[in-house]
Amino acid sequence: MAEVKLMKGNEALAEAAIRAGMQAYFGYPITPQSEVIEYLAAQEPKHDYVLIQAESELAAVNMLYGSGGAGARVMTTTSSPGFSLMQEGVSYMACAEIPCVMVNVVRGGPGLGTVQPSQGDYFQAVKGGGHGDYHVIVLGPNSVQEMVDHIYLAFELADKYRAPTLILADGAIGQMMEKVILPAPIKYEPDKPWATTGKTPDRERNILTSLYIQSEDMEQRNLKLQAKYKVILKNEIRYEEYEIEDAEYIIVAYGLCSRIAKNVVNRARDEGLKLGLFRPISLWPYPWDRIGEIADADRVKFFISVEMNAGQMVEDVKLAVCGKKPVFFFGRLGGIVPTPEETYEAIKEKIG
Amino acid sequence: MLQEMIFAGFGGQGVLSMGTLLAYAAMKEGKDVSWMPSYGPEMRGGTANCIVNISDQPISSPIVSAYDVAVVFNQPSLKKFEQKVKKGGILIWESTTIKEPPSRKDIRIYPIPAIEKASQDLKNVKVMNMLMLGVLLKINAIVKKESVLQALKDTLPERHHHLIPLNKEAIDLGMSLAD
Amino acid sequence: MKEGYELVYKRPSTLTDRRMSYCPGCFHSTIHKFMMEIVEEMDIQDKTVGVCPVGCSVFAYNYLDIDMQEAAHGRAAAVATGIKRVLPDRIVFSYQGDGDLAAIGTAETLHACNRGENFTFIFINNGIYGMTGGQMAPTTLDGQITSTCPYGRDVETAGMPMKMAEIISSFEKVSYVERVSCNTPANARKAKRAIRKAFEYQMEGMGTTFIEVAANCPSNWKLTPEESLKWLEEKVYPYYPLGVFRDVKKLKKEE
Numbered sequence: 079m080a081e082v083k084l085m086k087g088n089e090a091l092a093e094a095a096i097r098a099g100m101q102a103y104f105g106y107p108i109t110p111q112s113e114v115i116e117y118l119a120a121q122e123p124k125h126d127y128v129l130i131q132a133e134s135e136l137a138a139v140n141m142l143y144g145s146g147g148a149g150a151r152v153m154t155t156t157s158s159p160g161f162s163l164m165q166e167g168v169s170y171m172a173c174a175e176i177p178c179v180m181v182n183v184v185r186g187g188p189g190l191g192t193v194q195p196s197q198g199d200y201f202q203a204v205k206g207g208g209h210g211d212y213h214v215i216v217l218g219p220n221s222v223q224e225m226v227d228h229i230y231l232a233f234e235l236a237d238k239y240r241a242p243t244l245i246l247a248d249g250a251i252g253q254m255m256e257k258v259i260l261p262a263p264i265k266y267e268p269d270k271p272w273a274t275t276g277k278t279p280d281r282e283r284n285i286l287t288s289l290y291i292q293s294e295d296m297e298q299r300n301l302k303l304q305a306k307y308k309v310i311l312k313n314e315i316r317y318e319e320y321e322i323e324d325a326e327y328i329i330v331a332y333g334l335c336s337r338i339a340k341n342v343v344n345r346a347r348d349e350g351l352k353l354g355l356f357r358p359i360s361l362w363p364y365p366w367d368r369i370g371e372i373a374d375a376d377r378v379k380f381f382i383s384v385e386m387n388a389g390q391m392v393e394d395v396k397l398a399v400c401g402k403k404p405v406f407f408f409g410r411l412g413g414i415v416p417t418p419e420e421t422y423e424a425i426k427e428k429i430g
Numbered sequence: 431m432l433q434e435m436i437f438a439g440f441g442g443q444g445v446l447s448m449g450t451l452l453a454y455a456a457m458k459e460g461k462d463v464s465w466m467p468s469y470g471p472e473m474r475g476g477t478a479n480c481i482v483n484i485s486d487q488p489i490s491s492p493i494v495s496a497y498d499v500a501v502v503f504n505q506p507s508l509k510k511f512e513q514k515v516k517k518g519g520i521l522i523w524e525s526t527t528i529k530e531p532p533s534r535k536d537i538r539i540y541p542i543p544a545i546e547k548a549s550q551d552l553k554n555v556k557v558m559n560m561l562m563l564g565v566l567l568k569i570n571a572i573v574k575k576e577s578v579l580q581a582l583k584d585t586l587p588e589r590h591h592h593l594i595p596l597n598k599e600a601i602d603l604g605m606s607l608a609d
Numbered sequence: 610m611k612e613g614y615e616l617v618y619k620r621p622s623t624l625t626d627r628r629m630s631y632c633p634g635c636f637h638s639t640i641h642k643f644m645m646e647i648v649e650e651m652d653i654q655d656k657t658v659g660v661c662p663v664g665c666s667v668f669a670y671n672y673l674d675i676d677m678q679e680a681a682h683g684r685a686a687a688v689a690t691g692i693k694r695v696l697p698d699r700i701v702f703s704y705q706g707d708g709d710l711a712a713i714g715t716a717e718t719l720h721a722c723n724r725g726e727n728f729t730f731i732f733i734n735n736g737i738y739g740m741t742g743g744q745m746a747p748t749t750l751d752g753q754i755t756s757t758c759p760y761g762r763d764v765e766t767a768g769m770p771m772k773m774a775e776i777i778s779s780f781e782k783v784s785y786v787e788r789v790s791c792n793t794p795a796n797a798r799k800a801k802r803a804i805r806k807a808f809e810y811q812m813e814g815m816g817t818t819f820i821e822v823a824a825n826c827p828s829n830w831k832l833t834p835e836e837s838l839k840w841l842e843e844k845v846y847p848y849y850p851l852g853v854f855r856d857v858k859k860l861k862k863e864e
Contacts, residue, residue, distance in 0.1 A: 084454045084463065102695050110469055128694040132687070133720040140684035140717070144691025147678045148658065152691075170681050193470040254492050255450065255465035257457045274676035274692065276655040276699055285670045287679035340490035417495040 081260045087225045088113035088252040090260070091155070091181060091245070094229035096121060099266025100179075101150040102128035104138040106160060109193040110249040111183035114155040135160040139167030139180075146171065146178040147286045149273030151233055151266050155181040157249070158199050159190060162207065168242055169208030173288035173299065175272075177236035179229065180214075181245040183252035186413030194413025195249030197333060200390035203246045204362040211300055213307050215243040215314065216361040218332040222256035224359075230261065239310055240272075246361060248386065250334045250415060307363075316359035317368060321347060325354025326377050327429060330369065330395050331384040332358050334415065339384050341418040342425065352377075353425065361391075369398035382406040382428060384421055386414070431486055433572055434494045436511055438479035439503025439524070444559030448501075449480035452563065454585055455577035456484040464492035477506055484572055499570060501562055503544075508532060522565055524558070540565060542607055548600065557600035564604020575601060621649040625674045634834020636791045636824040637665060637733065641672055643801040644702075644731065647808060648675065657700045658692050660685045662714075664706035665739040683714025686721035689728045700808055701728040707748040708738050711771045715747075718777075725782025725816035729807040732773060732819065735826040736845065743829035747771045750844055755829070770848065774821040778854035784815035786854040790823040792838045796851070815857060823849050 085093070092114045095103070105115045115131060122129050128145070132138035138154050146152045156164060161182040171178060182203065186196035199207075203216045215235050217228045228245050236243040277283040290296040318336075321343050322328065331339040336357040346353035356372065358365050372378060380403055383392035392407040399405050408424040410416045435452075437445040446467055453463040466481040481497075483489045500511045501522045508523055512532045515521050521532055525541035532539055542565050548558035567575055578601065582594050610616055623645040631637045648657050654675055661669040663682035670677035680688040685703035693701040703710075710718050710732050718730070737755055738744040744757040748770045752761040762770075778786040785807055789800035800822060807818035823845050825837035832840060853859075 082457075084450070084457050084465070102691070104691070130690070130694065130724075133716055136684070137687040137690075137717050137720065140681065140687035141691035141694075143680070143684075144660070144678060144688035144693075145695040146691070147688075148692045148695050150695040152695075166681055167684070174679070249469070250466060250493065253467055253469045255453060255463075256489075256492070257463055274658045274678050275696060276658060277674065277676050278655045283670075283674055284676045285679070286677075287670065289667060289679050334493070338491045338493065341494075344490060415493050417493070418491055419495055 080262055083258055083260060084255050085222060085258050086113060086253060086255050087222045087247065088183065089117045090222045090258050091225040091229050092117035092121075093260060094226040095153050095179070096125055096127065097261060097263040098230045098233050099151050099264050100127055100153050100233070101266070102141075102145045102152045104130050104132050104141040104145075104152070104154050105156065106132050106135045106138050108157045108160045110185060110195075110252050111155050111157045111181070113252070114181070135163040136166065139164040142178045142180075143167055143171050143174070143176055146176040147174065147274055149268045149270040149275055151237070151268065153179040153181070155183065157183045157185045157193075158187050158196070161199065161202070165202075165208035168214060169206075169210055169212060170288045171242045172208070172212035172214060173210065173303070174286045175240040176242065176286060177240050178242050179232045179236055179245070180242060181247060184246065184248045186411070192413035193249065195251075195334060195386060195415060196413055197248060197335065197386040197390070198388075198411075199246065200361070200385070200387060203244055204364065204394070212303060213310075213362050215239065215241055215310060215363075216246050217244070217316075218246050218359060218361045219251060220333050220336045220357065222251070222254065222258045225251060226258055226260060235314060237270075239306060241306070241310070246333070248334050249413075311363040314360055315363050315365045315368070317365040318357040318359060320355040320357070322354040322356060322372065324352055324377065326352040326379045327425060328354050328356055328372065328378060328381045329384055329425070330356045330358070330381055330391070332361060332391065335384045335386060338416060338418050338421060342422045345418065345422055346425070351429075358391075364394050364398070366394065366398040369395060370400060370402070373399040373402040378403055380404040380406060380428060382408055382425055384416060385409040386416065387411065432489070433484045433498050433570075434496070435482045435484075435499040435501070436479055436497045436514070437482065437501045438477065438507035438511055441476060441478045443478075443503045444556065445478055445501075445503060446480050448559040448563050449482040451578060451581050451585065452573065453482050453484070455573040455581040458580060458584075459573055459577050461486060462489050464489050466492045477504070479507065499566065501566060502528070503562075504528065505530060520566075520569060522562060522569070524562070538569075540569065540608065542604070544604070547603060547607065551603060552596065552600055554596060557596055560597045560600035561604040561607070564601035565608045566604075567601070568605040568608035575605070621645040623648045623654050623674050625672055627671050629672055630668060631665065632828045634825065634827045634837060635665075636735075636822060639791045639797060640731065640733065640800070640804075640822055641669065643804055645673055647801065647805045651805070651808065653700050653808075656698070657702075658696065660689045660692070660701070660703040662703070662705040662709040663740070664709050666704055666706065666733065667740065669704055683709055683712070684717055685709065686714060686717040686726070686730070690721050690724075690726045693726060693728045697727070700811055702731055702808075703728065704731045705733070706739070707732070707734045707736065707746040711747040711773050722777050722780045722783050722817045722819070725780070725784075727811055727814055727816055729804075729811050729818040730820065731804065732821045733824045734773065734821055734849070735824040736770070737826050737829045739826050739829055748773070750848060753844075772849065774819065774849075774854050777817075777819045780817070783817040783819060783855060784810050784857045785818040786821075788821040788823055788849060788851050788854065790841060790846070790851055792841050823851065
């Protein structure tokens with residue numbers, strides 16, 4: 079049964095994970111996402127998932143590796159400094175093709191930084207924070223409802239592609255409450271013949287490894303991963319367009335910034351300014367092609383990427399626009415959320 | 431109709447729960463809502479606030495910098511948010527403890543001695559947030575009083591349900607003070 | 610079997626046909642064989658999942674015919690925890706060297722033991738980093754020469770060699786700790802018995818089991834296999850004594 083509730087983003091994602099059939103959770107407390115493990119700990123007696131408060135994010139991500147490799151539907155959540163610590167495991171899981179869901183409720187960095195919301199981990203998430211040639215699937219929710227919906231989607235994508243899948247949220251999405259519709263719980267039946275569950279006489283042993291000491295073997299492994307990424311690029315691009323049809327100026331924003339941008343678009347439209355919003359939902363794979371198509375339209379005068387960082391996603395917008403139109407950037411740093419007013423001013427300044 | 435509101439005071443004065451209750455009541459009336467708290471170390475004994483948006487339409491930004499309504503419980507919050515109330519907007523301030531009153535002339539200002547009234551009339555200073563909510567409901571009927579009472583029932587743990595009559599009394603007192 | 614012949618020894622069916630890459634005289638191959646004989650004898654091939662570390666035994670999964678996961682350096686205890694928690698009826702072991710278990714992975718090791726994770730550590734302690742070419746390990750003996758302590762380990766700056774079996778035996782939720790070796794047939798038989806006992810304790814759900822093998826490394830010790838056994842007897846066992854350090858079944862009986 080679906081249920082309507084008023085919930086914090088962090089609690090909603092925890093509840094969604096339970097409903098989506100999560101079998102094990104490993105995490106380490108860190109602001110602003112500790113509500114996830116607190117919620118799961120409180121609900122634990124009613125369910126039969128495994129829950130460990132690990133000794134570190136490093137241990138948590140490797141427990142994820144072990145349990146994901148054993149075929150279970152598994153999740154961890156953390157915030158920026160913790161996700162940095164997890165990068166070792168992310169690279170290993172990408173190579174060994176171990177499905178799992180990770181959530182980074184981003185706070186301001188670098189270093190210990192601030193606990194306030196930020197999008198400073200965009201590069202780390204979409205360009206690969208760990209070593210080697212790999213990608214994780216990255217989703218960027220912009221509401222409490224999407225925190226829930228993306229959990230279901232992330233588990234599905236992770237299993238479908240045997241790929242670690244990341245939800246890149248931020249402190250505000252994690253901490254705020256909104257109305258949320260919780261979907262009915264699903265009964266998850268693992269179908270993972272590759273998992274290390276014990277070698278039975280009817281099959282060869284299952285080995286999960288990221289070690290290919292011969293360069294030729296390692297190249298083959300890489301090519302296999304790249305072929306998979308091509309399929310993901312083809313099938314899993316997601317985005318939302320708002321007032322784009324006749325827009326002359328286009329804001330590109332994801333996550334919380336896309337909510338602020340929508341507010342700005344509404345104000346601009348009230349004043350007769352043809353502003354539109356393009357919101358990437360999948361941050362990897364990124365909707366480069368679609369942005370490129372929009373850039374082809376004669377009416378479009380410029381793009382402006384609005385972010386809570388020093389200008390990270392703007393690089394992908396530039397790649398997509400490919401010099402066809404100007405691409406600007408507006409952002410605030412260090413845990414400050416740009417206000418609709420200052421964002422609107424920045425855009426009007428560019429229009430001149 | 432979109433209402434953008436901020437509730438601000440010291441941690442422990444109940445500003446976050448006041449916002450939660452209002453948001454919940456509005457959600458139950460079928461409106462779209464968002465509740466955005468300040469969070470982190472500043473919660474510990476420092477200033478806490480939450481932004482509550484209520485609308486008939488889907489809410490775009492949960493974070494705004496100008497408000498239709500500000501309810502403030504301490505001097506630092508008044509200082510911080512007085513200038514952020516929209517022209518013609520509402521500012522309700524706790525007048526027992528705030529010594530320097532607001533000075534704007536282009537907004538509707540309501541001084542309410544919530545702390546004094548709650549501790550003297552209701553013998554429980556903790557319900558001053560509900561008193562302030564009553565004031566707000568009277569001035570600006572964002573949601574029905576019944577919805578707030580239902581919200582109390584729905585969100586309070588069973589073991590605290592005996593406090594509902596006291597909370598109702600506080601809301602009623604607030605509503606009468608607003609007259 | 611040819612008529613008139615009696616089978617007295619065979620390779621366990623649970624070892625693959627692959628020729629092992631270990632150096633002559635190294636205990637890795639002996640311990641591999643023991644583990645797989647036990648898996649065969651207990652008929653638990655379909656229930657056993659192993660975790661290999663980074664170190665000389667990084668390719669253990671090429672030789673052991675069971676499901677295995679390769680862990681990042683030091684993380685085997687966390688990986689084994691993940692496996693065992695979601696597959697509680699399987700027999701799970703981590704197979705780790707001294708650099709892996711007692712240096713880079715100390716936190717994961719100690720916390721898994723503190724939680725009493727119900728899997729078995731097989732800890733091969735040869736006092737040196739074998740795979741990377743003979744550097745100092747946390748277990749290198751006082752004065753022992755390696756490529757990163759070419760004048761001998763200076764315990765003033767490098768600290769004392771870590772006595773893991775002793776440390777691990779202090780955890781209440783650990784059920785069995787024994788240090789074994791394979792320098793003589795008698796000790797080798799004891800080593801096999803210890804591993805089997807650890808697996809049995811695990812199957813009974815008794816908590817963490819920890820078998821430390823005081824092992825040799827002829828190549829990096831720059832000794833012949835025979836000399837390496839002498840070194841074990843003269844230098845290693847006095848500091849790392851063999852024996853049982855914790856056995857909750859015995860403790861219970863004594864109570």
